[in-house]
Amino acid sequence: MRAINGDDVIEAVEGCVAALGPALDRDWKDVRAGGLDWSCHETAEHLTGAMFGYASRLVIGAQDWLPAGITFDEDADAPGVLEVIRSAGALLAATVRTTPRQVRAVHPYPFGSADREGFAAMGIAEVLLHTHDIAQGLQIAYEPSEELAESVLTWLFPHVQPGPAPWPTLLWATGRGELPGRAPVTEWRWRNNLVIPAERLTLTGVRPAAARDLRLGGDGGYEWIEGGPFEGTRDAAGSLVKAYEAGVHRPEFGVFALVRKEDGRAVGGIGFHGAPDEEGRVEIGYDLVEGARGQGYATEALRTLAEWALARDDVDTLFATIEGDNLPSQRVVDRAGFTRATLEEERVAHEQHERDSGLQLYIRRR
Structure with a gap:
């Protein structure tokens, strides 16, 4: 798992051009992809239009669809088509490289927007998958690098358990192949990360690739204030990676980086200890870099995430467990609408859910 950027877009496009080059003398309009x-001609047109659309929205941070697209000339031949693909890829790559980290633009799947890494990943996915389709139609060999396929999976398919190898897994996840032990995929969507706005913060969903980097001591692609990220965020990122590798990660119930709107710097992390159980109960946790404490950020983030969760049909109760001597954190949950559990509720939690008896339990219900 690694970061994704404009160079990866160029690598994917050049791989497409190299693979399809031997078929330049063919009439792509008469061959199904x-x-x-x-x-194959229509598929190439779609691929080009997708990259152009991603670049045109991202470059201005468009919040609505733009009334523009790309249509090939009627007499466009295969060499011309590949040149347009290269051009559109270069536009997307340049846009990804120059767009600020915090900019998001409209894209429907599944939360309404994507950032620069999301658009890069979508562009790469379009190139890899549709080059495969065209190559299959033209009966020529094509297989992209495993690193590119893995990047697409870890940035756009966080809900898909990794398989034996990235490329066959990506083909299976998009209904284009089979994987031993897994049912065929007939419907699919990729998933950009969830972003939840608060007053001074943006709760930015952490993808598996970023979580792995955080777990290994990196910055996860975020610009942190001095001293960050705090150890609790790294531990939570490690739990996210384990859930992803086990195939039980639900991205909306993962980890969120707390990004300050005023300067785009991360000040902490917040998230869930897994998905809600069958009774709609889920535990929530958070931490802040020391330099960001005492400014109300934790309360703001906890209140925002709690309200988002309790507005869902699958969540009825939120839990937070806090050490008995951690008075600042107890004040945070109190201000965020949580109340101290009763002795009986704490007893049940300790017995049935194996919670540490030295921790105090706080609850907020729908």
Whole structure:
């Protein structure tokens, strides 16, 4: 798992051009692209239009669809098509490289927007998958680098358990192949990360690739204030990676970086200890870099995430466990609408859910 950027877009596009180059003398309009209903020519047009659309929205941070697209000329031949693909790829790569980290633009799947890494990953996914489709139709060999396929999986398919190898897993996850022991995929969507706005903060969903980097001591792609990230955030990122590798990670119930709106710097982390159980109960935790404490950030983040969670149909009760001598954190949960559990509720939690008896339990219900 690694970061994703404009260079990866260029690598994917150049791989596409190299793979399809041997078929430049073919009429792509008369050949169906793999399992798609489009011809190879139509698939290439879609691929080009997708990259152009991603770049045009990202470059201005568009919050609505733009009334523009790309259509090939009627007499466009295969060499010309590949040149347009290269051009659109270069536009997307340049846009990804120059767009500020905090900018997001409209994209529907599944939370309404994507950042620069999301658009880079989507562009790469379009290139890899549709080059596969075109190559299949033209009966030529194509296989991208495993690193590119893994990047797409860890940035756009956090809900998909890693398979024996990234490329076959990506083909399976998009209904284009089989994996031993897994049912065929007939419907699929990739998933950009969830971002929840608060007053002074943005709660930014941490992807598996970023979580692994945090776990290993990196910055996860965020610009942290001095002293960050705190150890609790690294531990939570490690739990996220374990859940991803086990195939039980639900991205909306993962970890969020707390990014300050005024300067785009991360000041802490917040998140869930897994998905809600069958009774709609889920535990929540948080921490802040020392330099960000005492400014109300934890209260703001906890209140925001709690309200988001309790507005869902699958969440009825939130739990927070706090050490008995951690008075600042107790004041945070109190200000965020949590109340101290009764002795009976604490007893049940300790017995049935194996919670440490030295921790105090706080609850907020719908």
